[in-house]
Every structure is written in C-alpha cells, then in structure tokens.
Amino acid sequence: MLKQTILSFATLLVTLTATAQLNLNLSANYVFPPSRGECSDIWGYVDQAGNEYAIVGNQSGVAVVDVTTPTNPVEVFYSAGSSTIWRDIKVWQNTAYITNEGSGGLKIIDLSNLPGAITGADVYNFSGSTYQFNSAHNIFIDENGLGFVCGADNGIGGAIILDLATNPLAPIELGRYNDYYLHDLFVRGDTLWGGAVYDGFFVVVDISNPASPTTMVTQDTPDTFTHNCWLSDDGNTLFTTDEITGAFIASYDVSDIFNITELDRIQSNPGSGVIPHNAFVLNDFVVTSYYRDGITIHDVSSPSNMVEVGNYDTSPGMSGDGFNGVWGVYPYLPSGIVIASDIEKGLFVFDATYIQAAFLTGNVTDLLSGLALNNVLVEIVATNSTANTDGFGDYESGIATAGTYSVTYSKAGYIPQTITNVVLTNGATTVLDVQLQAAVTFTFQGQVIDSNNNPIIDAKVKLTDSNTGTSTTVTTNGLGNFNVSNFYEGIYDVTVGKWSYNTICVNSQSLLSTGGPYIYQLEDGYSDDFSLDLGWTVSGNPSTGDWVREIPNGTTYNGDPSNPGDDSQVDCGLEAYITGNAGGSAGNDDIDNGETVITSPVFDLSTYINPYVHFDRWFFNAGGQGSPNDSMVVELSNGTTTVIVDFAVNNDPDEGAWSSKSYRILDFMTPTSTMQLKVRAMDVGQGHISEAGFDVFLISDSTNVGVESHELSEINIYPSPFNEYININLNGTFDRITVEVFEMTTGKKVDSREFEGASLVQFKSKYARGVYLINIFGDGLLLTSRRLIKI
Secondary structure, three states: OOOOOOOOOOOEEEOOOOEEOEOEEEEEEEEOOHHHOOEEEEEEEEOOOOOEEEEEEEOOEEEEEEOOOOOOOEEEEEEEOOOOOOEEEEEEOOEEEEEEOOOOOEEEEEOOOOOOOOOHHHEEEEOOOOOOOOOOOEEEEOOOOEEEEEOOOOOOOOEEEEEOOOOOOOOEEEEEEOOOOOOEEEEEOOEEEEEEOOOOEEEEEEOOOOOOOEEEEEEEOOOOOEEEEEEOOOOOEEEEEEOOOOOOEEEEEOOOOOOOEEEEEEOOOOOOOOOOOEEEEEOOEEEEEOEOOOEEEEEOOOOOOOEEEEEEOOOOOOOOOOOOOEEEEEOOOOOOEEEEEEOOOEEEEEEEOOOOOEEEEEEEEEOOOOOEOOOOEEEEOOOOOEEEOOOOOEEEEEEOOOEEEEEEEEOOOEOOEEEEEEEEOOOOEEEOOEEEOEOOEEEEEEEEEOOOOOEOOOOEEEEEEOOOOOEEEEEOOOOOEEEEEEEEOEEEEEEEEOOOEEOEEEEEEEEOOOOOOEEEEOOEOEEEOOOOOOOOEEEEOOOEOOEEEEOOOOEEEOOEEEEOOOOOOOOOOOOEEEEOOOOEEOOOOOOEOEEEEEEOOOEOOOOOOOEEEEEEEEEEEEOOOOOOOOEEEEEEEOOOOEEEEEEEEOOOOOOOOOEEEEEEHHHOOOOOOOEEEEEEEEEOOOOOEEEEEEEEEEEEEOOOOOOOOOOHHHEEEEOOOEOOEEEEEEEEEEEEEEEEEEEOOOOOEEEEEEEEEEEEEEEEOOOOOEEEEEEEEEOOEEEEEEEEEEO
C-alpha cells in the first residue's frame, strides 16, 4: 500500500451472524484498541490441534487472534513494534514473518507453542548481514521455504532471497534480485513473478540460481502501476492488480512466458474510481481485497471471462477512490472461513460460499453480409454486466445470479436488438449468436428558429445516440439550417443552444429519414449548463489546473471527497467547468502557482426590469504548509463597474460540494448591455490544494422592482427533491401569495399560481423531471428564489 490516513476506533467486538452480501456472510468484526492505530496486512495459521488464527498487522505491532470459533475471535498474543502503517505477513510452517516500513528489519514469531501461550521469548528479529535492511514492504515464502523480502531499504528494493527451511528462526541469505524495485511478488518453482509498481509492469525472473537471479521478460499491466501478482494452480494464468484509481484485476496467459497475452480485465465497480489491492487464487476463484469496495470473489474458471460472484463491503459509508476499507484478505484456512483486515475497523471473519458464474458467450455478425462485428456492446439488462465483441465478433460475459434475462446488443450504425427470455444457469455457458441489421442512413436536416420563427445563425446542435453515447455537433448556417450526411436512424438526445438564447434539450427523440426537417425553437435569454461550447473563454497563468469544460472526474483528499465527481444538476448534459479534472487524489491536477479564469460572453440586460443571476459552484482548499489561503471569486461587470458577488475560501460551508447561488443584480449595479461574469480560482502563497467547479449559469427576470429582504429560514419549501406536491410554509400571513416556476435549463416560465391570505401553500405539479427555479412573492414583493429538483 502506498499511503494511508490515520484514524482510531474504540475497542469493540461485534458479532453479526445475520449480515450478508453476495455469497459472503459476516460472522464477526473484532476491533482493536485505539492505541494500536490502523490495521494493515493479514495472514492465517493453523496450529497442531487444528485451531485457526488470524495474524493481523496493526500500526504499532502485530496481533495473533484465535478465530476457531468464527463468531467469537479472541486475541491470544500481541507483539509491539515500530510505529508504521505498513506491515505485511506470511507464514512458513510454524513461523510467522512480518515486514514493516518503520524499523527493526524482519520480525519472526515462533508459533509452535500454540494453542499454548506465546511470549516475548518467541519473538526474533533479522536484519541481514550481506544484504542488511532496516525496513521492507513485503515478504513472500514459496513452497520450498525460500523467503523473498521485497521493497527493502537495500539496493533498489528488489528481493532479498532467504533460506527459511534450514532454520526458520535464523534465515540464511542466498542472494538478491536488484534489477527493479518490487512492491509484491509470487514465486513457484524456479520462477519469480514480481510487481514492479513504479515501472508499470510485472517482471518474470529466473531464480534457479538464487545467487544470480535473471530477468527474463516484463509485461505491462492495464494501469501501469503493478502491485500484486498471483499464479493459477495449473501455472498457465497470472492475475495482477494495479494499486491506482479505477484500476483492474487482469488475467494473462503465461503458458509461454515469451509470448504473454492479456486475457481479460475487470473492475469491481466501474466508474467509481475504487482501488484494488491484493488478489489471491483459490482453486477456480480469485479473492481480492478491494479497499473501499471491501472483498470481491471472481469466478476465473474461464480466465478470459472473469465474473464477480461474491462481495462484501466492510465500509459502505465510503466509496470510490481512497485508501480506506479492506487492506488484506486471507482465504486459505481449512475451515473455509475468510478473514480480512479493514484499515479502520479491524478484523472481519466471513463464511464464504463459492459459486460458479452463469456464463453467456456468442458471436455477432452483420445480417446482410455475415461479417463479424467488433465493438458491439452486449448488456445483460438490469445488471451491471457488459461486454464488447472483439475483432472476430466474439464476446464473453456472465453473471453471478442464475435466472431469465433480456440481453441487448447495440453498435453505432446498427439497429439495437434485445433478446428476451435468455436463461442463464450457474456453472453452465449459454451460447447466443446474434445478427444486427444496419440502420438506414440519410441526410439529417433541421433548422433552429427563435420565438418569432426567425432563423438563428451559428446555433450549436448536439446529437447524441441514446444507445451508444456517441455524439455529433453541428452549427447552423445563415438560414438557421443544418444537415448531417450519412446519419443513422435511431433514438437521440438533442441539445440546441446559442449565447443570448436559452439552451434546450430533447431527450430520446426518434430521428427518422421520413420525419424531417426537424425544427427546434429557442427562447431569448441567457442559460448555459455547458453541455455545449457557447463561447466562455479561459485565461490565467497557473502551471496546472486550468479550467476545462468536461465531465467531472471525482477526487479525494485523505480518503474523503474533494471534487464531487458530477455536474451539479439534472440538466442537458454531464459537463461542467472544472479545474484540472485529472481525477484521483486532490493534488493530481489541482491549481498550482497562479490563477485560472473563465469569462462569459457579453450579455445584454438593459431591457431587464429586475434581473437575477443564478449559478452553482464548489470550491476545495486544503493541504500544504500553513493555513490554506486560496479562494474562488465570482465577479460581475456592467462594462464600467466590477464587483464581487460571491466567493469561497477554505472551510466554506459547502466545501467540496455543489452549492446553488442566486443574486439580485440591482443590489450590486445598474444592468447594461455589456454585462459579463468572471470566475477566478487561484493557488497563491505557499501552495495548497485548490480545486473548483462552476455550472448551470442562468439569468432570470422578476417584474417586481421593489424587493423586500427575508431570511431564508423564514420560508420552508418541501419536500426537496419533490415528486408531485410542493408545500410552502411562510413565517407570516400575506393577503396574496404568488408562485412562479421556471425551467432552469431554458429559463422558460412553466407555471404561475396565486393564493389568498395564506401562510401555508400546497399545490400539485405536473412538471417533467428536471431542475426548476421557484420565485415566491408576498403582496407583490419577492420573498425568495429557490431551486428544486423534480424526480
């Protein structure tokens, strides 16, 4: 593991025999004293009487816990050591070996007295002589009693090879592998498979002569941050993990090490950014410690088609990127129980059920030509199981739960096809071959007009295929017309916009060769959810972290969200303006050494009576030396006067989360025809982590010039989000209550209602799902403007 955050928990033994997720049933959770700090690696041991034990790394030492009764773990020994959040453990016969990245070298614990007492006299240390080391990341022990200490502070941190079989309590140095730093490794026979994490590949090493190991080949892994390797029982398949955001468990055909082929790669929770850690082979299954996703079990009986068939999340309150949750897992105890170490929560004991997946395979071809179709998306409907066909049209997929399903096949340029009543059976493979019909192509024609039916020049039209997600953006000509040649019939999401008009989006529109030309009408106004490029400009001088208009990638800081990872509202698209947007850790692509600025195009408010500006933003500021001192500033200008209307700093109440803001422009300046909005986000001074986001810009107008100030707490609008009814509770009675409702994405008024002499108002809505702005007036005075989401 590469980094951690220190947390403490109270000493607690929790027995939860009824809590289960997919094919893993929780028997107990043993939480160590808070003085021990966080947990790290775990391994197992069986004594001469058949009792089973978990050996768990703590921040301050290592604990031996009797788990013979899975529902009642009992600690039987604890050995203190240097304070470090990295400990890794392996066992050879009756001896445990523990590495750490603090000090003291290799800790050796003689376990042979169990089930009797173990004392401090049973603990030894080894630091080497020819290859001296004080700290090391990991150790592996092969079937012959050869130990391999890797990531040590000796040489470049390759592997120190030790004879543990001759005298387990006094290792004998045999040699050293020093070509690459190894973070973890696996050895069988004369071959070492090592995770060269910083080089991004696994290395295959000939160790037939331990005094002179020889690198034979290297192989890149999917995310080039190779942490862990484990070989299948037959020696033909290697499984790896990359310890990095959103990485994969990968499988490789290694039957010929000079012709290694990747077979498959899989994520526990695609799109979440969760990090895998250690994967272990147990017969036809791979059991993996998966940090914030807990434990996963994959059926790998077909290594080219790995299918998740078990999981348990020990930290359901945390998800995505971050080094929290399960560090290590051990599935090899004879009783079949699985033990795991959760960084914050201690030792977990599980009863595991290993089931074979229900496999689905087949071939997809073109209906007319019979040619194979590659990159066809195959989805088992209502599940997260997807696959894509290869260059031969073949696909492999599967699911943990047997049943009758529908399967959808889709590819750009083809009519999607759904096959119903597909029976999938555990331990069996269902073969389903499909032929897809090419969609009709035509020249798609349309026009964009204003509210007076006049053509709009240079409007942007974005057409997104609802099945494949592929999109095309075109611009209207001098007559407001546009066309797209070789366009496929199908279902599309259409987004249309231009600056000085309100953007519209039409979802799931059927676009056919017989239906055109298609007309889209825009209303005058200013709204921008950034699904289209309507002319905002980026300026500034930071070394990294400029504003970009993209789909946000979430980031975390100390295991907690910093960038929320989504755009702010239910709007036309998924894009927002984000600083950097590399994802992963907050500091990966944050603003550094300067200021980045986005500036709107000019907007004309000279005819508006009482304009308001609305937007959503978030800001995050932490880390570095000294108190974080950066800020995000929103400025408004009328061409003569520039004022700050909104700003955020460290410890903002909504830090790292979208916050909706609304400001009455007359409170700051006189509206003119040369208005602009500018958003500045910066990293100044000593250099801290600084990230920002901006979305859903909107100008609205109220016809009431006199505005009375009311505390927001005096007005309660609920529920939020709402489904059917909206309730408004006012602190005070007014002769007349007026409610106006606007679509946020278009600025169009969709409802207006009046109520007499009331302090509590309720009305039924028939609005479409989306985001709305509600203006509430009391006796002609604007009391508040609020945003609500209709679900």
